[in-house]
Structures are given as structure tokens and as C-alpha cells.
Amino acid sequence: MALSPRxxxxxxxxxxxxxxxxQAAxxxxxxxxxxxxxxQAEQGGWADLVARIRKILNGDRDPALLRGLDDEDTVIVSAILAGLQDPSTLPDPESGPDPSQAAPGLAQVIHAASRGDAQALHWLSQMAEQMTRAGGDMARIGGITKRLVDGxxxxxxxxRGMGAQGESLVLSLLTELGKLERH
Structure with missing residues (x-):
């Protein structure tokens, strides 16, 4: 089954x-x-996800593990369960997220974090850290996430200081944030 871009x-x-x-399972x-x-994930507000992961580590593979999870946690647990059945389905950590698809999802997370959503803030901080490690424009975008959350x-x-691709992503992100803030 093909996944949505998000x-x-x-x-x-x-x-x-x-x-x-x-690997740990x-x-x-x-x-x-x-x-x-x-x-760290549990302390960051991901208690439901961590509880399901612990069940998986204890041998539970029941699809009912997905029941009651939010959309993001459902994708993560589904990917873990699929990876246990068929390792070829595991995501490649080197490929990373597609920047062309990043603006809508990132805007939603920034919008939620700016409204006090602790899980969104935690997820955003993790993403910003990964972006910073990537270097270049991605590092600069990771560096501006707090300013975006602050408005x-x-x-x-x-x-400032970004190349054409980084600038394009930031402008797309601002457009998406504008849409969210108008609603």
C-alpha cells in the first residue's frame, strides 16, 4: 500500500x-x-507511542496496537510492524524527508507548537536538530524554527544567508503558515 506524502x-x-x-525487537x-x-520520547509527551513500542519489544504484533493512536504515531508503529515482517520496507535513514513535501507538514507542526502543543514542540525540536546536522540550508531552516514558533x-x-532551495522552502512554509493562521 502506498503512503500519502505526509x-x-x-x-x-x-x-x-x-x-x-x-533491531531491538x-x-x-x-x-x-x-x-x-x-x-526521552516519553518525557517529551510521546507516552502512547512509547507504550506501544514497549509492547512490540515484548512480542506483541497485534494490529490492535494502532487503535487509539494519533496519525503520526500510527504511521510510526505501522512502519515498525511492517519492518518486523519485511525488513525491506524499513525507511532509509540516509534518504531523509523530501524537502518539496516538507512545507505543509512542517507548517502544521509549527502552528501546533505555537499554540502550546507539547508533542508538536517536542517533534519540532527533534526535527530541527536533524536539520541542523544536515548542514547548509537545512541547518539554517532548523535554526529558524523557534523564531517561526514565536511568530x-x-x-x-x-x-538571510540561504540559497535558492532554502529560500523556496521558507517561502512555501510562510505561505502554509499563513493559510493555517487564517483559519
Whole structure:
């Protein structure tokens, strides 16, 4: 089954976690590396997701694990379960999210974080950290996420020092934020 662009973005954004959980489920020696990641996620407001991951680590593979999860957590748990059945379905952590599809999803997260959604803020901080590690324009975009959450919308200020691709993404992001803020 083909994933929507948004779901594929989520899957790629969380590729490292998905792969780590599958590895830990298949090899108990790998669980030591996963433990701190799960603790941090739980403290960041991802208790439902972590609870389901712990069930998977204990051998539960029932599709009912998806019941009651939000959309993002459903994509992550589904990818873990699929990866356990067929490792070829696991996302490639090197491919990362597609920047052309990033603006709508990122705008939704920034919008939610600006309204006090703790899970969105946590997810955004993780994404900003990954973007910063990527370097170049992605690092600059990762660096402006807090300003976007705080309400900065001046394209000249936000795009300072970016190349054409980064500037294009920021402008698309501002357009999407504008749509969300009007509703």
C-alpha cells in the first residue's frame, strides 16, 4: 500500500527510531541503545507511542496496537510492524524527508507548537536538530524554527544567508503558515 506524502514524510523523519525499534525487537542486545531514546520520547509527551513500542519489544504484533493512536504515531508503529515482517520496507535513514513535501507538514507542526502543543514542540525540536546536522540550508531552516514558533514571519529576516532551495522552502512554509493562521 502506498503512503500519502505526509505519511511518507513522517516515516522518513522517524527512520532512525523505526529501525532502532525493529533491531531491538529482533536482538535484545540492541535494547540498551533504545532505552534512553524511549525515555526521552516519553518525557517529551510521546507516552502512547512509547507504550506501544514497549509492547512490540515484548512480542506483541497485534494490529490492535494502532487503535487509539494519533496519525503520526500510527504511521510510526505501522512502519515498525511492517519492518518486523519485511525488513525491506524499513525507511532509509540516509534518504531523509523530501524537502518539496516538507512545507505543509512542517507548517502544521509549527502552528501546533505555537499554540502550546507539547508533542508538536517536542517533534519540532527533534526535527530541527536533524536539520541542523544536515548542514547548509537545512541547518539554517532548523535554526529558524523557534523564531517561526514565536511568530516571526518576515521572509527577509528568515531567509538571510540561504540559497535558492532554502529560500523556496521558507517561502512555501510562510505561505502554509499563513493559510493555517487564517483559519
Amino acid at each position: 505519511d511518507e514524510q513522517i516515516r522518513l523523519t522517524h527512520a532512525d527510531l523505526i529501525r532502532l525499534v525493529v 529482533q536482538n535484545p542486545d540492541a535494547r540498551a541503545e533504545l532505552g534512553p531514546v524511549l525515555t 516571526e514571519r518576515d521572509p527577509d529576516t528568515l531567509c
